[in-house]
Amino acid sequence: MAEHPLTLGAHHIGLTVPELSKTKAFFLDVLGFNQVGEIPDYPAVFVSDGITMITLWQVRDPENAVPFDRKNVIGLHHLALNVGGMDNLKALQATLECQSDIEMEFGPESLGGSSTQHMMCFIPGGIRVEFIAPAA
Numbered sequence: 441m442a443e444h445p446l447t448l449g450a451h452h453i454g455l456t457v458p459e460l461s462k463t464k465a466f467f468l469d470v471l472g473f474n475q476v477g478e479i480p481d482y483p484a485v486f487v488s489d490g491i492t493m494i495t496l497w498q499v500r501d502p503e504n505a506v507p508f509d510r511k512n513v514i515g516l517h518h519l520a521l522n523v524g525g526m527d528n529l530k531a532l533q534a535t536l537e538c539q540s541d542i543e544m545e546f547g548p549e550s551l552g553g554s555s556t557q558h559m560m561c562f563i564p565g566g567i568r569v570e571f572i573a574p575a576a
Contacts, residue, residue, distance in 0.1 A: 451493070452492075452493040452494060453493075453494050453495070454494075454496075454497060455519070456498075456499050457496055457497070457564070457566075457567065458499050458505055458565055459498075459502065460483055460484075462541060463496050464487065466539075466541075466542075470536070470542075471521075472489070473494070474487065476493065483498045484496060508566065508567075508568075518568040518569060519569045520558075521570070522573075522574065523571050523572065525573050525576075526557055526573045528573065529548050529557055529558075530548065532571055533548060533559055542561050542562070542564070543562040546559060551572065554575060555576075556574050558571065559571050
C-alpha cells in the first residue's frame with residue numbers, strides 16, 4: 441500500500457457531447473471558461489477555468505448516440521464544479537435559469553444537511569453538472 445496518494449488531482453475531465461458548439465458555448469459564454477486548445481479533425485475543444493481543464497469531444501453519430509443514464513450505466517455520474525461561495529451560486533442560478541438549453545434539476549439547497557450548498561442541472565449535451573458553494 442502506498443504511503444501517500446500517487447496522483448496529484450485531475451489533469452482534465454473528458455466529456456463526449458452530441459453538439460460540440462453548443463456545449464463549448466455553454467462553458468465559454470455562460471461559465472466564463474477560456475478555450476485553451478482544439479483539434480478540429482477529431483473534433484475536440486479544450487476549455488479551462490484556470491484550475492480545471494475540460495475536454496469536449498464531439499460524438500461521431502449524434503442521431504444514434506445513447507444518452508447517459510446515471511442509474512443504469514457505468515460512467516460519469518456528474519461533474520461537480522466549485523463556485524467559491526453562496527453569492528456566486530445564487531448569481532449562477534439566475535444566469536442558468538435564463539438559458540433555454542439548460543434543464544435545472546434543483547436550485548441551491550443544503551448538501552447532505554451541511555452548510556455547504558449545491559445545485560444540479562443538465563447542460564447542453566445532456567451532461568449532469570453540480571455547482572457547489574462550500575461552507576466557509
